[in-house]
Amino acid sequence: MLTCKHTTRLLSEALDRPLGKREYLALRLHLLFCRGCRAFRQNIYVLRKVSRSFMGRDDGPN
């Protein structure tokens, strides 16, 4: 079983490279039981979205 700390590293790396099958399965299993890490994943997904809109954002409607 992955620790939460290790899980956050895999969640971050999943944004930069495809995970291996074993990593992926271990991650899925951990997320199934851990709402803290599920929230961490949601937070860093939002962070990516926020960063992407930062460049092209405007204060008004496009």
Added chain:
Amino acid sequence: MSFPAMLKKGALPPLLSVPNRIHPHAMTAISYTELISGFRPQLLKFARLQLQDDAAAEDAVQEAIEAALKGIERFAGRSALKTWLFTIVRHKVIDFLRERGRTVQVSSLERDEADMDEAFDALFRENEHWSPVSRPRPWGNPEEALEQQQFWQVFEICLEVLPARTARVFMMREFLGLETDEICTTLDLSTGNCNVILHRARAGLRQCLSEGWFGAEAARC
């Protein structure tokens, strides 16, 4: 990394406001210049964060503004102009980083990075599972946040308090859209090192935004 208390949501001064919609016929050469100068601080901040070099940042922004003024007729609105300005600055920043390669001064920054790791470790119990008080919670209404100027002020502050190298790697990845391989090569880092830095940046920004925006929201109710 925690969000500076003084700068929490609500304590921020209002941003200088620029009108959103400008009637095309009302756009004289003077108002274009004014409009573009309105974006200058933000462009400069972006270039400075990326380059860690005030002179190079000034140059990149100045060149972008001059290019924008030359082609100004093509831009019907403020939004298109701003996107275009950022695109030019972005290209100049990438060129500069590629040219300069690995001449980045790292020495004094190591401690900040260690501090961030310590703060991150403190979120966990001995067994490396979340400690109940610091367990992450889902962020509510991200779409709404994107539309609020104050959110972007919080975001910029969170970026500014990141250690320089951490911020740079994060921005190369998420703002400039470079692949990790290219970032590692440009900055002469190992892939493992790059991954560690990106994780540190994301974890730090996540914590900062939780405290400075998303958590503040929940605590208010």
